[in-house]
Amino acid sequence: MRALRFGQHGGPDVVEMVELPVPVPGPGEVLLRVRAAALNPVDVGIVAIPLPFVPDLRLPAVPGWDVAGTVVAVGAAGNEITFGPGDEVFGLSRFPRLTDGTFAEYTTVPATDLARKPPELSWEQAGAVPLVGLTTLQAFEAIGAFDAVRGMTTGTRLLIEAAAGGVGHVAAQIAKAAGATVIGTASKPRHEFLRSIGVDVPIDYSTTSDVFAAAAPVHGALLSTSANAVKQAVRTVEPGGFVVSISPPITPEDAAIADERGVRHAAILVAADGAGMSRLADLISQGHLRAHVTRAYPLDRAVEAFEQVKSRRTVGKIVLTP
Numbered sequence: 001m002r003a004l005r006f007g008q009h010g011g012p013d014v015v016e017m018v019e020l021p022v023p024v025p026g027p028g029e030v031l032l033r034v035r036a037a038a039l040n041p042v043d044v045g046i047v048a049i050p051l052p053f054v055p056d057l058r059l060p061a062v063p064g065w066d067v068a069g070t071v072v073a074v075g076a077a078g079n080e081i082t083f084g085p086g087d088e089v090f091g092l093s094r095f096p097r098l099t100d101g102t103f104a105e106y107t108t109v110p111a112t113d114l115a116r117k118p119p120e121l122s123w124e125q126a127g128a129v130p131l132v133g134l135t136t137l138q139a140f141e142a143i144g145a146f147d148a149v150r151g152m153t154t155g156t157r158l159l160i161e162a163a164a165g166g167v168g169h170v171a172a173q174i175a176k177a178a179g180a181t182v183i184g185t186a187s188k189p190r191h192e193f194l195r196s197i198g199v200d201v202p203i204d205y206s207t208t209s210d211v212f213a214a215a216a217p218v219h220g221a222l223l224s225t226s227a228n229a230v231k232q233a234v235r236t237v238e239p240g241g242f243v244v245s246i247s248p249p250i251t252p253e254d255a256a257i258a259d260e261r262g263v264r265h266a267a268i269l270v271a272a273d274g275a276g277m278s279r280l281a282d283l284i285s286q287g288h289l290r291a292h293v294t295r296a297y298p299l300d301r302a303v304e305a306f307e308q309v310k311s312r313r314t315v316g317k318i319v320l321t322p
């Protein structure tokens with residue numbers, strides 16, 4: 001099969017196309033014919049440096065965690081394998097472990113990391129959902145944002161940083177479906193896109209010195225980009241509200257300020273989760289969530305795709321299609 005592989009850390013051009021044997025699914029795993037696999041900033045990151053949260057990485061390695069594809073074989077029978085050949089599935093494979101990545105024609109995936117692909121999604125859209133969708137669900141769950149008492153209801157004003165990006169555009173739709181008023185930051189040319197995904201209040205971060213002051217009152221914040229936003233958020237989110245960061249971490253000093261003000265806070269790392277994928281599939285089928293795929297690249301143009309994601313100016317998602 002054709003696959004991408006990197007044998008040393010470095011820029012996007014250390015990723016090369018190689019021929020490898022089709023992998024064999026182990027116990028509890030399925031073999032997928034990959035139809036689409038989104039590229040995330042963490043893929044650029046793991047190619048660049050040995051990330052501390054990716055355990056036991058051995059090079060050369062096939063990168064890629066997101067996947068949508070068709071089951072072609074199942075490993076040794078186990079109760080956890082509820083899929084059979086021909087089933088169309090999607091998921092985040094083994095994250096944060098990287099063995100047998102998804103940027104290839106075939107990949108093995110633990111069955112417990114997968115859910116059935118909603119039929120109304122294209123392959124490209126399905127491959128774009130898992131990492132960003134699970135990140136959103138797990139971030140909101142970690143901070144109790146879906147909690148019926150403390151959670152998002154009509155009138156909750158939620159600020160989403162980088163709302164035009166991969167995580168941001170999915171988080172905006174999920175928050176909207178939960179009843180929040182969504183405030184999203186992006187540069188001005190992205191504001192029409194923000195409105196198209198349901199953002200109520202777009203704010204241009206490049207011309208606004210304190211987006212939290214501009215957005216006040218803010219009851220919750222999902223942060224993904226700047227340390228300065230974390231600093232502003234813990235100081236301005238309403239008491240009783242929350243700050244959840246997927247990047248960067250919340251410093252002990254900022255955490256202490258949040259505690260003092262009665263603002264809940266958390267920083268999370270996403271994890272593979274088949275049950276979470278089923279919840280995302282439900283949101284998709286109910287019409288609440290669509291991944292926006294800006295561009296799909298064939299595997300042999302992966303270096304261009306890596307460069308695009310590395311720029312951190314992507315609207316929605318970039319996908320590879322083997």
Ligand SMILES: NC(=O)c1ccc[n+]([C@@H]2O[C@H](COP(=O)([O-])OP(=O)(O)OC[C@H]3O[C@@H](n4cnc5c(N)ncnc54)[C@H](OP(=O)(O)O)[C@@H]3O)[C@@H](O)[C@H]2O)c1
Binds near residue numbers: 041187269270313315
């Ligand atoms: N902890 C976790 O488990 C986890 C999971 C997923 C992602 N992450 C991290 O979260 C970050 C976001 O991921 P992603 O996939 O959403 O990235 P992405 O798709 O590459 O984000 C691109 C977007 O970021 C926007 N942007 C860039 N600088 C900005 C700024 N200063 N303020 C507001 N928006 C800005 C860009 O908008 P403009 O073009 O308008 O600038 C662009 O639309 C990454 O660092 C990623 O590694 C962490």
